[in-house]
Amino acid sequence: MKRFIGFIKKEFYHIFRDKRSLFILFGMPIAQILLFGFAITNEINNVDIAILDHSKDASTQEIINKISASKYFTIEQFITREADIEDAFKKGKIKAVLNFEKDFSKNLIKEQRATLQIISDATDPNTANTITNYISSILKNYEQSKNRSIELDYQVIPETRMVYNPELKSVFTFVPGVMTIILMLVSAMMTSISITREKELGTMEILLVSPIKPFQVIIGKVVPYIFLSVINAIVIVILSIFIFKMPVQGSLFLLGAESVLFIIASLALGILISTISETQQTAMMISLMGLMLPVILLSGFIFPISSMPEPLQVISHIIPAKWFIVIIKGIMLKGVDISFLWKESVILIGMTILFIGLSIKKYKIRLE
Amino acid sequence: MKENNVIEAEELTKEFGAFTAVNAISFEVKKGEIFGFLGANGAGKTTAMKMLIGISKPSSGKAKVAGFDVYAQAESIKKNIGYMSQKFALYDDLTVKENITFFGGIYGLSRARIKEKTKHLIMELGLDGIADQLVGSLPLGWKQKLSFSVSLLHEPKIVFLDEPTGGVDPITRRQFWEMIYKSANQGTTIFVTTHYMDEAEYCDRVSIMVDGRIEALDTPKKLKAQFNVDNMNDVFLKLARG
Numbered sequence: 083m084k085r086f087i088g089f090i091k092k093e094f095y096h097i098f099r100d101k102r103s104l105f106i107l108f109g110m111p112i113a114q115i116l117l118f119g120f121a122i123t124n125e126i127n128n129v130d131i132a133i134l135d136h137s138k139d140a141s142t143q144e145i146i147n148k149i150s151a152s153k154y155f156t157i158e159q160f161i162t163r164e165a166d167i168e169d170a171f172k173k174g175k176i177k178a179v180l181n182f183e184k185d186f187s188k189n190l191i192k193e194q195r196a197t198l199q200i201i202s203d204a205t206d207p208n209t210a211n212t213i214t215n216y217i218s219s220i221l222k223n224y225e226q227s228k229n230r231s232i233e234l235d236y237q238v239i240p241e242t243r244m245v246y247n248p249e250l251k252s253v254f255t256f257v258p259g260v261m262t263i264i265l266m267l268v269s270a271m272m273t274s275i276s277i278t279r280e281k282e283l284g285t286m287e288i289l290l291v292s293p294i295k296p297f298q299v300i301i302g303k304v305v306p307y308i309f310l311s312v313i314n315a316i317v318i319v320i321l322s323i324f325i326f327k328m329p330v331q332g333s334l335f336l337l338g339a340e341s342v343l344f345i346i347a348s349l350a351l352g353i354l355i356s357t358i359s360e361t362q363q364t365a366m367m368i369s370l371m372g373l374m375l376p377v378i379l380l381s382g383f384i385f386p387i388s389s390m391p392e393p394l395q396v397i398s399h400i401i402p403a404k405w406f407i408v409i410i411k412g413i414m415l416k417g418v419d420i421s422f423l424w425k426e427s428v429i430l431i432g433m434t435i436l437f438i439g440l441s442i443k444k445y446k447i448r449l450e
Numbered sequence: 451m452k453e454n455n456v457i458e459a460e461e462l463t464k465e466f467g468a469f470t471a472v473n474a475i476s477f478e479v480k481k482g483e484i485f486g487f488l489g490a491n492g493a494g495k496t497t498a499m500k501m502l503i504g505i506s507k508p509s510s511g512k513a514k515v516a517g518f519d520v521y522a523q524a525e526s527i528k529k530n531i532g533y534m535s536q537k538f539a540l541y542d543d544l545t546v547k548e549n550i551t552f553f554g555g556i557y558g559l560s561r562a563r564i565k566e567k568t569k570h571l572i573m574e575l576g577l578d579g580i581a582d583q584l585v586g587s588l589p590l591g592w593k594q595k596l597s598f599s600v601s602l603l604h605e606p607k608i609v610f611l612d613e614p615t616g617g618v619d620p621i622t623r624r625q626f627w628e629m630i631y632k633s634a635n636q637g638t639t640i641f642v643t644t645h646y647m648d649e650a651e652y653c654d655r656v657s658i659m660v661d662g663r664i665e666a667l668d669t670p671k672k673l674k675a676q677f678n679v680d681n682m683n684d685v686f687l688k689l690a691r692g
Contacts, residue, residue, distance in 0.1 A: 085558060283537065291528060
């Protein structure tokens, strides 16, 4: 036991004396969570639009007022001719143009229908889509307020309710994803680098010749990172609760326990990576390319798994991060307990055992 | 095992697939001896040494180190030997003292014993002013001397040195060999591989490996007589070129 404590102490010296690893450990999580939380968002705010109003009557004025009153849009300019639309887009500031037809009010009253054209800049398709949706819903709203007095014979009124994230805050989906990426990277990349560093320096050989057992070496290398990853997880959860008002509906204890499980799975993966790489650089490349990209692309963090082609959906099953994201979303947003998450947890446990088993096998071959 | 032998190898062999790295070598090393283990690059020295220190399993043959069997008692061997590899292998980002404490710790030395050893070592190596400096900032020669001393911390019966003086200037090499003599006089057996033939002359007995076999084994004096040359360099060349 005393040997072991000495070993862990030494590992902390390595970590705290290396500015680069300190930065990756503590700088990256905070930077990422703030970046994803503030900068990268699916929502739109204060989008500049232009108005081309051919009628200039009471109805169009009412609609324009409604739109400019919303926090989503700012009316940047009024255009007078069709020909100027193109120019306005080319300058790049305007993301959409609203084109009211001639005699808008008149048509509306006489024929019960009038046309409003929404032209949006689709160089960024997502934003264009969102803008059109927002404007349409403002128009719906206007329509409903006008129709209140009229009784229609048949009417289907959809009443939507968004559960678990009623305000559709995108940060709620980013936090679980970022937490997953960070825990995975810190645990897997940092351990694999620190183990391969000992190989590169030749100190691993010295340790293997000493009476300390190989598994003690590995555990000694891993324990500090479990400790640091847990701190990281706590920091991320605190940031997301207090800065982004992210709820934790379920049990904090369960969240902690599942995080530790995922950290151990990632560490096991890190150990496996270190058994197949000889240099720190290889370990880093494998961790970045082999872990970070799949986690971002295939874990359901950014792109929904259900809309992926079949083969990619199958691949996503073997990514530990995917299961962990399901788990944290479940606990934080839905407030579910272990009875809903046991399957995901068992899969993570199984993966951990597999990684450790493979590492031991690889390691034995090396010693033969 | 004979009373006086600390290493005995008999037909020790290591195969990697179809390639035989070490081909049935047999030799003995006596207590307190400085045993030179020579050979060209790729002759199988390092592989042979790895089998003796318990980090590589032999394909066949027998060997005992410090009275323990390399197959069954590797753990006991590890407690009784010291090892210094050709790569300099202390931690650069730990101070001199921290390195000594760490390596003392993994060999299970008590805190008091480590303290005493540290004090002794620092005095002996003249590291007074720099005991709290990071090892990375020391010159290579000092690092190597420190590395050797660290491998002796737990007072092993045998110390294995794998090309310990690579890349070091002649004066430091000389000082290094003085340290080797000193510990041999105190009863530690030294098993050393080297490329430098002048160093071979310092050894009590020398074995020369060529293509996985031991082609010659005797005192430097007798080897020179046997091959009718006046230095070890020529003995080596004659053997290695066949």
